[in-house]
Amino acid sequence: ASESQRLHDLGSRVQKWQLLTDLFAGINSIQAVLPIVEMLRSPAMRLRHWKQIIRFIYAFDNLKPEQLPELTLSRFMKLNLQEPYYRDGKEIYSPTDLTVLVSKAEQEVAVESVIQVLENVWLSRNFHFKIRRRHRQPVVEEVS
DSSP, X not given: OOXXXXXXXXXXXXXXXHHHHHHHHHHHHHHHHHHHHHHHTOTTOOHHHXXXXXXXXXXXXXXXXXXXXXXXHHHHHHTTTTSOEXXXXXEXXXXXXXXXXXXXXXXXXXXXXXXXXXXXXXXXXXXXXXXXXXXXXXXXXXXX
């Protein structure tokens, strides 16, 4: 059994201890944040995506881009990015915003790789421009 399960099995008297209550709260907080941390670890994330995340966070935490290196796991967890955030009754952040952002980043990487392949193909080709005598039409031909 897991350590968490063993602690739960200790009985109701022990479960009322503040230390144990705090420990469970900490474990639950980390478990709630870990999927977001895992999602943000995507290699598809570029600087532009991190800037968007900072805009999300700034909306309710006033984190500025220059403070990003100071963003500790503890502060990150306090942001509660796993929960929607409302201001004046209006939702200004949803965890879905992060999911969509990471998904777009991954799609952009796929598009960038296709563009790179196309660019490599076209750069490897040599073309020659000439005018056909018979019809006086411009023609582009590939040079072998």
